[in-house]
Structure formats: C-alpha cells, structure tokens
Amino acid sequence: PAGASALRRGLRRLSDGIEWTFEAVLRAYVRSLDHALRRRRLVLATLPLSLVVTVAVITVMPKDIIPKQDVAMIVGYFRGDETASFQKMDAKIRAVSAAMLADRDAESVAAFTGDTRVEGQAFAQMTGKRDRDDGPDEMIARVHKRLEATGLTGVRLSLFSAGDVNGGGGRQQQGAYRFVLRSDNAEDIYSWTPRITQALQGSKVMTDISTNLTDRATAVHVDIARDTAARYLVTPQLISGALFDAYGQRSASNISTPLATYHVVMEVAPRYRDSPDVLGAFRVSTSGGTAGGGTASNTVRVTL
Incomplete structure (x- = not known):
C-alpha cells in the first residue's frame, strides 16, 4: 500500500506538471494573439518580408543531393587506356601525383594502382x-x-572531395555520384554505356565523367601448328605454360624475413613485354632442348 500510494502521488505530480505547462503555453499564445490583433497593419507588413526572406534562403542554400563537406581530403580515381602497359601507367600515375602535390594547399599525396594495371586511386x-x-x-x-x-x-582522371557521406555506397568510389547499369544481355551494356557516358560528358553541371567498362583491350591469338607440335611432343599445355612463365605471374620461390614474406615471380626481361611482335620469335622447348632453339628436333615456333 505504501508503494502504491507513493506511485499515485508521483503520477499526480507528473499530470499536474504537464497540465501547468500546457496552460502556460496557451496563455503565451493568447497574449501573442492579442498583441497581433492590436497591430494588424504591422503583422500584414511582415508577410511580404517573410516571403522575401524565404525565397532568399532557398536561393542561397545548397541544393546538392549529398551536401559537400570540407574534410581536407581529395580523392582521385584514374583509368588509363586499356592497351597501356604497367610501365606507361606508372609514369602517368607519377605525373598525376606530381600535379596534385604541386598545389599550394596540398600537404601530402599517396597514389597506387587498383586491381588491374590500367586503374588506380590517389589521395591528397x-x-x-x-x-x-x-x-x-x-x-x-x-x-x-x-x-x-x-x-x-x-x-x-576524376577528382572529388571526400566526405563522411558519399554517393558511392559500399563499392569503390569513382566519383561523387555513381550510376549502375544492369542488364541480362551483355550486348546492351556494351551498347548503352558509351552512349550514356557521352551524353553525361555533354552536361554543363557534371565533370570528370568516367566508366569502368573494359571492352577495348587488345588481344593476341596464338595459332599452334598442332601436327608439327605433336611430332616433337609439344602439347598445348606446354605452350600455355611457357607463355604464362614469360608473361604471367609464375611463382618461382618465396623469401621469408622476420617481418614479411616476399614472392619471387618469373617473367621475361622488360624489353620483351612492350610489343606483341616479340611472340613471333617465341620458342617452346621440351625436356633436353634449349630455349634458343639449339636442338631443332625438340623446339617449335609459335606462329601468330
């Protein structure tokens, strides 16, 4: 009974407090209404002033979907030609980084390549x-x-200001805003992506329009003389393995240190990676032969 009585008194005080607050607000409203009715002309004069102030505020306020923020960070996304080599992209990345670092408001710049050799990101x-x-x-x-x-x-190159809120979602950002095209037919993607990109590039309110569509990369088709290869016991798997040894990332060994492990990758000399014409002199050797073709009975030329 004592607890119920205390609870009842507490609820009564709460109810009295809410009622007193409501009555105080009502009394203030009545006083302000009486004041406005006694000065009708002044109240009517404030109406156009309120409209002018409202229009001015709407005019100067930011109208971006996502408000811009100055967090002292600029993000850059760059994509090179699909036919560019890693060495050429490295030179372009260094040029972009130097241009960003040369600005008077830049403190530091970091840049790196992405999942492919023709794209990367920079942070200033x-x-x-x-x-x-x-x-x-x-x-x-x-x-x-x-x-x-x-x-x-x-x-x-696409440069944009980083912010706590961005329009990239959970994916890697390539700009302040991102449009995603989906289709059950790949030909529609290949056909409409360039059209939409070209249309957006003609806009006066958008800059640095880019796309991640990669459909113009060059390729080399290797023609294997299977009859000749079979006579010398050269299989397509052996040819594929030799090409991967030269131009892929064949792991040769691992070098372990107390802090990290380094992977040693097999590859050809840099001068043989710049042009596909080198494949015209490419030779595949079976066991016992030489890569230079010293033993004609166990080497075969790969023709293009």
Missing part, C-alpha cells in the same frame, strides 16, 4: 582550414589546369 591531404583560403573545389580546378598544361593524355 590538404592543409588545415586555417592555413588556406580555398576549398577542395578550387584545388581540383587548379590540378586540372596543371595537368592540361603538361599535355598528359591517355588517362581519365
């Missing part, structure tokens, strides 16, 4: 807001002008 850390007068957009404009002055070609 800007100086503190107190040490600079411009924002990320102004720095991005200066970087683009600097790259245009250097005449850099063969790479598409």
Whole structure:
C-alpha cells in the first residue's frame, strides 16, 4: 500500500506538471494573439518580408543531393587506356601525383594502382582550414589546369572531395555520384554505356565523367601448328605454360624475413613485354632442348 500510494502521488505530480505547462503555453499564445490583433497593419507588413526572406534562403542554400563537406581530403580515381602497359601507367600515375602535390594547399599525396594495371586511386591531404583560403573545389580546378598544361593524355582522371557521406555506397568510389547499369544481355551494356557516358560528358553541371567498362583491350591469338607440335611432343599445355612463365605471374620461390614474406615471380626481361611482335620469335622447348632453339628436333615456333 505504501508503494502504491507513493506511485499515485508521483503520477499526480507528473499530470499536474504537464497540465501547468500546457496552460502556460496557451496563455503565451493568447497574449501573442492579442498583441497581433492590436497591430494588424504591422503583422500584414511582415508577410511580404517573410516571403522575401524565404525565397532568399532557398536561393542561397545548397541544393546538392549529398551536401559537400570540407574534410581536407581529395580523392582521385584514374583509368588509363586499356592497351597501356604497367610501365606507361606508372609514369602517368607519377605525373598525376606530381600535379596534385604541386598545389599550394596540398600537404601530402599517396597514389597506387587498383586491381588491374590500367586503374588506380590517389589521395591528397590538404592543409588545415586555417592555413588556406580555398576549398577542395578550387584545388581540383587548379590540378586540372596543371595537368592540361603538361599535355598528359591517355588517362581519365576524376577528382572529388571526400566526405563522411558519399554517393558511392559500399563499392569503390569513382566519383561523387555513381550510376549502375544492369542488364541480362551483355550486348546492351556494351551498347548503352558509351552512349550514356557521352551524353553525361555533354552536361554543363557534371565533370570528370568516367566508366569502368573494359571492352577495348587488345588481344593476341596464338595459332599452334598442332601436327608439327605433336611430332616433337609439344602439347598445348606446354605452350600455355611457357607463355604464362614469360608473361604471367609464375611463382618461382618465396623469401621469408622476420617481418614479411616476399614472392619471387618469373617473367621475361622488360624489353620483351612492350610489343606483341616479340611472340613471333617465341620458342617452346621440351625436356633436353634449349630455349634458343639449339636442338631443332625438340623446339617449335609459335606462329601468330
């Protein structure tokens, strides 16, 4: 009984407090209404002023879907020609990094390649807001002008300001906004992606339009003389393995240290990786032969 009585008193006090608050708000509303009715002309004069202020606020307020933020970080996504080698992309990445680091508001720049040799990302850390007068957009404009002055070609660069909220979702960002095309027919993707990209590039409100569609890479078809190869016991698997040894990432050994493990990869000399014409002199050797073709009975030329 004592607990129930205390609970009842507490609920009564809470109810009285809510009722007193409501009555206080009502009394304030009545006083303000009386004040407005006594000064009708002044109240009517404030109506157009309220409309003007509302229009001004709507005009100057940001209208982006995702508001821009200045977190002193610029993200760059670049994609080179699909026929570019790793060495050429390395030179282009260094040129982009140098252009970003040369800006007066840049503090540090880090760049690296992505999953493929023709794409990568760059991150530019800007100086503190107190040490600079411009924002990320102004720095991005200066970087683009600097790259245009250097005449850099063969790479598409997208720069945008990083933020706590972005439009990339859970995927790797390639810009401030991302459009995803899906289709059950691959031909529709190959046909419509260039059209949509070209249409967006003509927009006056969008810049740095890029796409991750890769359908223009070059390829070399190797024609194997199977009759000749069979006479010399050269199988297609042996030819494929030899090509992978030269141009793939065949693991040769591992070097272990107390802190890390390094993988030794087999490959041909760099001068043999720049042109497919080298394959015209490529030779496959069976056991007992020489790579230079010293024993004619166990070597076969791969014709293109």
